[in-house]
Amino acid sequence: MKLIAYAVRPDEKAAFEKYSELLGLDITFVQGQLGMSNVDEAAGFEAVTFLGNCDASRPVLEKLQGHGVKYLASRSAGFNNVDMEAVKELGLRFSNATYSPSCVADFTVMLILMSIRNMKTMMKRLEAHDYSLPGLQGKEMHNLTFGVIGTGRIGANTARNLSGFGGRIIGFDLYENESLKDILEYVDLDTLLKEADVITLHAPLLDSTHHIINRENIAKTKQGVVIVNCARAELVDTDALIEGIESGHIGAAALDVFPNEIGIVHTDNRMRTYSNHQLAILERHKNVIVTPHTAFYTDQAVSDMVEVALRSLKSFVETNESPNEIK
Numbered sequence: 397m398k399l400i401a402y403a404v405r406p407d408e409k410a411a412f413e414k415y416s417e418l419l420g421l422d423i424t425f426v427q428g429q430l431g432m433s434n435v436d437e438a439a440g441f442e443a444v445t446f447l448g449n450c451d452a453s454r455p456v457l458e459k460l461q462g463h464g465v466k467y468l469a470s471r472s473a474g475f476n477n478v479d480m481e482a483v484k485e486l487g488l489r490f491s492n493a494t495y496s497p498s499c500v501a502d503f504t505v506m507l508i509l510m511s512i513r514n515m516k517t518m519m520k521r522l523e524a525h526d527y528s529l530p531g532l533q534g535k536e537m538h539n540l541t542f543g544v545i546g547t548g549r550i551g552a553n554t555a556r557n558l559s560g561f562g563g564r565i566i567g568f569d570l571y572e573n574e575s576l577k578d579i580l581e582y583v584d585l586d587t588l589l590k591e592a593d594v595i596t597l598h599a600p601l602l603d604s605t606h607h608i609i610n611r612e613n614i615a616k617t618k619q620g621v622v623i624v625n626c627a628r629a630e631l632v633d634t635d636a637l638i639e640g641i642e643s644g645h646i647g648a649a650a651l652d653v654f655p656n657e658i659g660i661v662h663t664d665n666r667m668r669t670y671s672n673h674q675l676a677i678l679e680r681h682k683n684v685i686v687t688p689h690t691a692f693y694t695d696q697a698v699s700d701m702v703e704v705a706l707r708s709l710k711s712f713v714e715t716n717e718s719p720n721e722i723k
């Protein structure tokens with residue numbers, strides 16, 4: 397079976413080799429991110445895999461369909477880069493990847509700890525041989541209330557990780573996960589905003605979650621609240637977040653995702669000039685940690701992402717079904 401793989405990073409190659417051999421696949425690799433400039437390379441292929449940083453907008457999908465492509469598998473979990481309406485209208489079939497939720501859940505706990513222990517300031521001081529204490533006093537996890545927005549795979553794992561520290565955990569989701577109820581208390585969004593010392597976001601980007609952390613909701617949060625976003629940038633109104641940080645209301649923020657990150661993250665930008673004013677402001681603040689969309693990036697997750705996408709495409713081609721299809 398033949399397929400084409402876009403945006404393949406060197407660190408994915410070992411998993412591609414392993415699973416293409418195991419599943420009997422003949423894969424053509426394209427290093428560049430899928431987009432209008434290289435979509436024609438998919439001509440003659442029935443199945444395509446790509447990543448969350450690729451352009452799967454309507455014009456690209458129309459081209460893919462015109463080239464005979466039927467099945468698409470993203471190796472990422474989030475699929476807000478895929479125009480799902482166009483997928484359906486064009487009769488394409490699409491699946492996303494599920495992978496070890498521990499990668500993002502562990503990273504989230506690291507960002508929470510770094511935020512409440514002023515780690516950014518500490519590391520900058522250490523570089524300058526400044527070993528002083530003032531300004532570094534932190535908080536203890538067992539004294540805090542953690543608010544988890546979105547208690548799906550990653551949110552649930554984050555809550556389980558946090559439960560080891562002994563604090564209170566409250567959660568908001570449209571659907572309650574019964575298996576979490578021994579460690580997490582479900583509340584409405586307003587209660588979560590009012591009572592959490594740390595708010596961590598794990599909902600997908602949807603119309604209902606777009607700017608769920610906005611000016612009005614930030615005003616409901618506790619003085620000194622910590623906001624952690626390892627989901628998607630647009631869950632937060634970044635201008636309102638910056639206002640909250642600059643007014644001193646928000647105690648700290650840790651963001652693994654930021655607006656207009658595509659083209660900046662996962663790239664060495666040292667030798668080029670780029671424009672992202674919100675990022676420039678966020679990075680300046682001593683109590684804001686920005687990481688380049690790396691929460692997913694572990695050996696286990698990369699292998700899972702490749703395996704799930706390749707198994708999905710094989711299943712689509714052979715049975716016209718995939719357990720990972722998004723309908």
Ligand SMILES: NC(=O)c1ccc[n+]([C@@H]2O[C@H](COP(=O)([O-])OP(=O)(O)OC[C@H]3O[C@@H](n4cnc5c(N)ncnc54)[C@H](O)[C@@H]3O)[C@@H](O)[C@H]2O)c1
Binds near residue numbers: 569
């Ligand atoms: N930073 C990274 O590297 C990285 C990696 C993987 C995933 N992510 C992001 O994390 C998100 C969550 O991933 P997951 O695997 O846990 O997804 P999931 O589908 O298992 O869980 C999402 C949860 O959000 C809930 N939800 C949906 N709409 C909601 C709303 N309006 N209010 C409250 N909750 C709502 C759902 O009911 C579900 O329980 C992904 O969509 C992706 O955007 C980021």
